[in-house]
Amino acid sequence: MAASIGKRIKNFGQLMLQHKSMSIGVTIITIALLIAIFAYVLAPDNSTNANRMIPEIGSKPPGFSIQLLKLPLHKTNEKTSGFINGLKFFLNGKTDRFNYIPITAYTTRNGQLYAQKYVGDGVEQPIQFPLNQLPQQFITKATFYLGTDTFGRDILSRLLIGTRISLAVGLIAVVISLTIGILLGLMAGYFGGKTDAAIMWLINVIWSIPTILLVFAVTLVLGKGFWQVFIAVGLTMWVNVARMVRGQTMAVKQLDYITAAKVLGYSNSRILLKHVLPNIAAPVMVIAANNFAGAIVIEAGLSFLGIGIQPPQPSWGLMMKENYNFIITHQPALALAPGIAIMLLVVGFNLLGNGLSDILNVPGSVRIGN
Structure with a gap:
């Protein structure tokens, strides 16, 4: 069985190419991962959290374009290496x-800049500034391809940087849920x-509480914030893992090679980690x-x-x-754009799960979407 699973995993790349829907899912996830890594490089607004607010252009439709006058805010005396600045x-x-x-x-005339400030559609206000107080390139043109939100922030930039939040939540939640679920399920x-009775009692209690209510409870205990949300979501998703791992372990421990390992005097921890866990890896994936x-x-x-990630994080x-x-x-695109992004990323992981289920011959009970 172990050799069979190892052979399937070895030929994973070839099998994935043959599984069209899984290839689509992996492509979506790969694109999202690259966007998350290079978010600030790709984002038109590369300020921290893409939180550049320009109230005058709030709630503008996709494709809105305007000239922006740059006024210096302050000078920084921070002295760091180019590598440190690049990493930050x-x-x-x-x-x-x-x-x-x-x-x-x-x-411009007589050392002064005279401009018409955009206040609203059809509304302008004259302003002027000394040229010697402006940077060398004091005019830039900005195009907001997905429009702006009510605070005048670029929707596209916040959408790109928000990819990091979604992937980070998913990753940390999976790590937490797998760690707790696999440990309790194996035991x-x-x-x-x-041992089984005590763990199943805990599983049934957690299982009986609606997920959203459980997340509320954990969030209220830990507080609102970035890491608190990750932990709260992870702590509410281990039950499925534990139930599945328990069932798979009960089946595997009856097999001959487990009996042989016990006869040879192997410790329980060695049997669990080196013989049971590798052979239930497929449904865990x-x-x-x-x-x-x-x-x-x-x-x-x-x-x-309002109890998840807090502003200004996107x-x-x-x-x-x-x-x-x-x-x-x-302007429905302002809300539909993040909704479509969520849908695409979830579909990508669903397609990946279904493909893994087919390739690794996992029973249909753990197949996603069926």
Whole structure:
């Protein structure tokens, strides 16, 4: 059995190419991963959290374009190496050094800049600044390909950077749920008796509580915030893993090679880690993909309700909350864009899980979507 699974995994790349829907899922996930890694490089607004607010251009439709006047905010005396600056930018973007003022027209004369400040559609206000107080390139043109939110922030930039939140939540939730679920499931299935009864009692109690209520409880205990959401989601998703691992372990421990390992005097920990766990890895991989998709949806729901990721961090669920009222008005794209992003990423992980289920011959009970 172990050799059979190892052979399937060895030919994984070839099998994946033959499984079209799985290839689509892997492609979606790969694109999302690359976007998450290079988010601040790709984002038009590469300020920290893409939180550059320009209230005058709030709630503009996709494709809106305007000239921006750059006014220096402050000078930094921070002295760090180019590598450190590059790493900070790669991880957290950069702090804006300018205040951006939307303008419709400008001219310069006698050392002064005269401009028409954009206040609203058809409304302008004259302004002027000494040229010696402006940077060398004091005018830039900005195009907001997906429009702006109510605070005048670029939707596209926040959408790109929000990919990090969704993938991070999924990853950490899966790690937590697999760690707890595999540990308790192995113990319950292998040792049986009172150990199994105690663990199954805990599983049934957790199972009986609606997931969203359990997340609420964990969030209220841990508080609202970035890492708290990751932990809360992870702590509510281990039950499925534990139930599946328990059942698989109960079946595997009856096989001859487990009996032989016991006769040879191998310790229980060695049998579990080197003989049982590798042979239940296939369904664990499938349920991990399922949990990844579920974690993304739960985090989006929590953020939409206001108890998940907190502003100004760009969570897709939070973006939907901030712009959902535009769905029934003339700018539905402001809320639909993050919703479509959530849908695509969840579909990608569902397709990956279904493909793994087919390739690794996992029983249909753990196949995602069936």
